[in-house]
Amino acid sequence: MGIADKAKNAAEELAGKAKExxxxxxxxxxxxxxxxxxxxxxxxxxxxxxxxxxxxxxKDAFKK
Structure with missing residues (x-):
């Protein structure tokens, strides 16, 4: 998972907690x-x- 995706998901979760x-x-x-x-x-x-x-x-493990 990319860092940008992790940050976006964390921000969405935090915003959800705030709304709740x-x-x-x-x-x-x-x-x-x-x-x-x-x-x-x-x-x-x-x-x-x-x-x-x-x-x-x-997939990567089978390439080796």
Whole structure:
């Protein structure tokens, strides 16, 4: 996974946590849910990148 992808996913997750916290503090259920969804999306993107990295590692191992 590229550094730029890691940074983007981390920023998206952090923004999601902020939205969730603000929604919780203000009683805004929609904002809280949006923050949770953002965090889930960032986590899924990280998982997808990890799968790509693992597949590349396997491919590279067979090249040797």
């Amino acid at each position: 916290a603000i929604g919780d503090l203000t009683g805004n259920k929609d904002l809280k849910a949006e923050g949770q969804a953002d965090q889930t999306e960032a986590g899924l993107k990280n998982a997808g990148e990890n799968v790509k990295d693992a597949a590349q590692n396997v």
